[in-house]
Amino acid sequence: MNIIKAQPKSITTESTKYCPGCGHGIILRLIGEAIDELGIREKMILTAPVGCAVVLYDYIFCDVVECAHGRAPAVGTAIKRVHPDKFVLIYQGDGDLAAIGMAEIIHAANRGENMSVIFVNNATYGMTGGQMAPTTLIGQKTTTSPSGRTIKGMGKPIRVCELLATLEETKYLERTSINSVRNINKTKAAIRKVFQNQLNGIGFSMVEILSMCPVGWKVSPVEAIQFIEEQMINYFPLGVYKNVE
Numbered sequence: 001m002n003i004i005k006a007q008p009k010s011i012t013t014e015s016t017k018y019c020p021g022c023g024h025g026i027i028l029r030l031i032g033e034a035i036d037e038l039g040i041r042e043k044m045i046l047t048a049p050v051g052c053a054v055v056l057y058d059y060i061f062c063d064v065v066e067c068a069h070g071r072a073p074a075v076g077t078a079i080k081r082v083h084p085d086k087f088v089l090i091y092q093g094d095g096d097l098a099a100i101g102m103a104e105i106i107h108a109a110n111r112g113e114n115m116s117v118i119f120v121n122n123a124t125y126g127m128t129g130g131q132m133a134p135t136t137l138i139g140q141k142t143t144t145s146p147s148g149r150t151i152k153g154m155g156k157p158i159r160v161c162e163l164l165a166t167l168e169e170t171k172y173l174e175r176t177s178i179n180s181v182r183n184i185n186k187t188k189a190a191i192r193k194v195f196q197n198q199l200n201g202i203g204f205s206m207v208e209i210l211s212m213c214p215v216g217w218k219v220s221p222v223e224a225i226q227f228i229e230e231q232m233i234n235y236f237p238l239g240v241y242k243n244v245e
Helices: 024-038 052-058 072-082 094-100 102-111 160-164 181-199 221-235
Strands: 044-048 063-066 087-093 116-121 172-177 205-210 239-243
Touching: 024 052, 024 116, 024 181, 044 052, 044 072, 052 063, 052 087, 072 087, 072 102, 087 094, 087 181, 094 102, 094 116, 094 160, 102 160, 116 181, 160 172, 160 205, 160 239, 172 181, 172 221, 181 205, 205 221
Parallel strands: 044 063, 044 087, 087 116, 116 205, 172 205
Antiparallel strands: 172 239
């Protein structure tokens, strides 16, 4: 019998804590496949953030450093400079990266740190109750914007790829989504790209992934996918924003 797909060796067999319909489980699988294909598990160090993204450390066989809220890029910088032979993965959600950690990601990108960043954008604070995040869309209702986000007083959602693309030392920036099989496959390719860039010493590389949060958005998993298709992609266009070989 030919085996078409199997559990990635770098991922544990434990059931995940992710909510039904959450996108983190899909991304976890893609990360595991990329780790196995590139053979980097033994030298990988994951910098775990705060928020739903933090529990990734329960499901990957690699060394992990738990970081204070938003500080994963700063901690990852220190690890990479002390151990340049190690592979450093920065895994953050939008609350962690684009709110309290915005300074850390901007300065790590501006310095051109040779690290791989996976940025999960689900337009809300998922773990703590679905509050408004820097990426929450205009009109989107959250527990802290019950009438919907407005520009006046709340500002517009921050487009992180476009922002970081203005910095000369960033090398690769791409925004993908996991709302369809086609886009999941593109996300897998982007994850491999940001991993390979670090292995080749190219420099700061990041993939931003638009992901579902049905519980935080208070919708069904199917409606969450539709929300990405009909609203998120319109404001956060998919594609490669920078590619310096």
